[in-house]
Amino acid sequence: MDPIEPKLMKIDNEDFRALFTPQLLKLRDLFAKRNYELRIAGGAVRDLLMNIRPADVDFASTATPTQMKEMFEQENIRMLHKRGEEHGTITCRIDEKENFEITTLRIDVVCDGRRAKVEYTTDWQLDANRRDLTINSLFLDLHGNVVDYFGGIEDIETRRVAFVGDARQRIQEDYLRILRYFRFFGRISNSPDHEADTIQAIIDNRDGMSGISAERIWTELKKIVIGRMADDVVKAMIEQCGLQKYLGLPDECNITRFRQIFNRFPKSVEPMTMVASLCEDEEQIAQFHKITKLSNDERLLGEFILREREAALENMNNDDWWIDRMVDLEVRPGHENLPDRLRLRLVQLARSVLAEDERIEMLQKFTPPQFPITGRDLMEAGVRKGPGVKNILIYLYELWKTSRFTSTKEELLERARDSDIPDLSKKPKSPKH
Template sequence: MNGPCCLAKLSTRAFPSLALNLRQRSRWMKTMAVHMSPREPSPELIAQLGKPPRMRTNPAFKKVQTPEFQSIFTPELKELVALFDKYDYELRIAGGAVRDILMSIPPKDIDLATTATPEQMKEMFEKEEVRMINANGEKHGTITPRINDKENFEVTTLRIDIRTDGRHAEVMYTTDWQLDANRRDLTINSMFLGFDGTVYDYFYGYDDLQERRVVFVGDADVRIKEDFLRILRYFRFYGRIAHEENNHDEATLAAIKENAGGLARISGERIWTELQKIVVGNYGPALLLEMHRCHLFEHIGLPVEPNLEEFERLCAALEHFEKPHYPILYMTGMLHSAEDAMAMHKRLKLSAYERDLARFITQEREKVGTEYTTLRDYQKLCLQKYIQRDYVEQLLKYSDKQELYNQLKSWVKPNFPIRGNALAEHGLKGIRLGLVMDELKLLWADSDFQLSHDDLVKKIPDVLEKIPSSPSKVKSMK
């Protein structure tokens, strides 16, 4: 065998002759992909990447020496770069950090790519007595050295995907920077940056960045099928990059619609992580509506027929309040009912706070302006068990009640003057004690919070007359 260049032929010719089943074939390919040394992949394997993108004749076409670029050079990074130079492995900045530097944004995180394999990096770091952390990254080709016990760097071997299922990929290492760039999602994320300031741009990502275009590398359909979460990444980066609210590439939207069902295979946690960034970013509401037109909602936990009129009203209302807003607040506007809120939670695995806020707003929003009209009404709502004050404030924001919202925000809630042990002295316990406490809080609020401990104790008999003594009847009131 001649290594990786024979991989595609072996998978289609040699294995059938050996009568290996599919599971054995998959295990063999995965093992080979992880441990083989980098070589040039076969033409058949390259063909899996889809139609060749429009390519720049000279990818190393530009140099930068901006303050944003210079800001990354910590002593630790300089030491890491020198180490790779010493062992004659090429190292470049990859992905988002390159994009940010070219947009004059200081990068928060720096991802690095290299021609060295994980085994070669481990050997190098062990020889130089450099500590390595995050062993789990190795299966993805990533090694994380910690330099001078101060700074961690994620360094990933150049690779191509030899097998994908829309969520995970089996990879083969390569020394070809263009092939690694070709497996990335968007052209603006496919650039590299050398430590001398050279920009390496194979697919005109620099031009797309200057024109604020968000397009996939090569064949959008192929890129999306490699990882269906890229559908949501497209919308997130559109919000970050585009200058116009609705200037999408039509071929890209067509590929997204065609592959919408693939999102059903992505975990709710990963989807919610992307959605949160989309809805509070630039053009968030417009992008959510575009996602609806692409038929994504049924696969990400939102109603197939969302509450669009309510959502548009909510977005207009939130313009009257200081940002940022909770992402879940926007999502709630798309819902028709508390049942929709629970269905969304089931799909997206919301936090307990997000779940309860969405359910609270969908249950209470129709009462705003009818049952709830005064500041006192909202203060009393804040006193109810299991209702956080922030829920009530968000309800007022949701309902565009600006004056009431400001009044409630500035309200200093006094301490309730009676404790549970005072009620226990009257023979109350369990559910009945809680119900009496709730009633006393409402009486206290109606007195403009003036009733004292003794005043409230005197009212216990009257409150008890309203509360049934039968445990079953008490439970029916809950």
């Protein structure tokens, strides 16, 4: 490609200066001594320009992986064998205090929409050209000079999110960039409106998303659905671009409910709570799981919300219903080791039905009564050891709950030998673990 004269901009703010630990200064001097260029790359530069202290700092260099390994070996600097070396990334640990990831400048020679075969280069412009968005294609040398080949500085200033060069080409190199575009749009933009050409490029290439791994899709999507401007971003993804098929979401998503929950609880909802808000039944969570390969806790949270949502809406102001659900989840025999996990599910359920703040606070602070009977108590009272113990425990638990938790241990043990104890071992439907 034709050489471009980069735009330069000097920064020297507190966030930039805070990066210069003794370890980074040592790294800088090592590269300078061997005439290798070393710059901060990508997202950290974007954050610094937005007056955000970056949480992660990635580096790029003209040194090849072989040259870096030789240098670190000569200087007795430990290298960490992490995945990424095949793509040119070397991770070193300096003074046993700080890790640095340095990636050799590269160009993508062959791309199939999921992965690329790379070739190393010493041309900063070529490396910038292979990146997804202009705001992520910036470099920052260790003297505070931002190097910008594709208008990323201006796009940050105007809060514009755009692909580097031709949007279709960038997307076809890696179809996950469709989701990355929406994630960064939510983080950067000050307007819900997208450029028409960008939206059309996404629509034209959305079928390529079917080849993206489940883990990569969910990694991006879980950030989108609870990120800044999630309501507007998800609306555009579904209503303008029709991406729900590729995300495992139902054809008809409840955008209105999603928007209501997000606007009410923008910083206290789990990603699966927001996904569940788009769905109407448990089977849709199962379909979503097929695409995204959720963790067990994530899947069970989604299923729990869909299973309980209608009843929660009907009992919005019924204290006894919420208390019973809390006690069932945390005290019912069999759930003794799961209180924190199950409490989270109930609080997320309350947020998913837009419960009042007082209701949510009550759930968060509620201390459930302690069921006074254990299996040992039953056996000491003469109940024969075996599977029947669990059924009797649950029978007594239901009696205790019916008494609004007032029945004493002695009163309950007197009922342990009732002749008509039903099989309650599977009722009420217990939350799966």
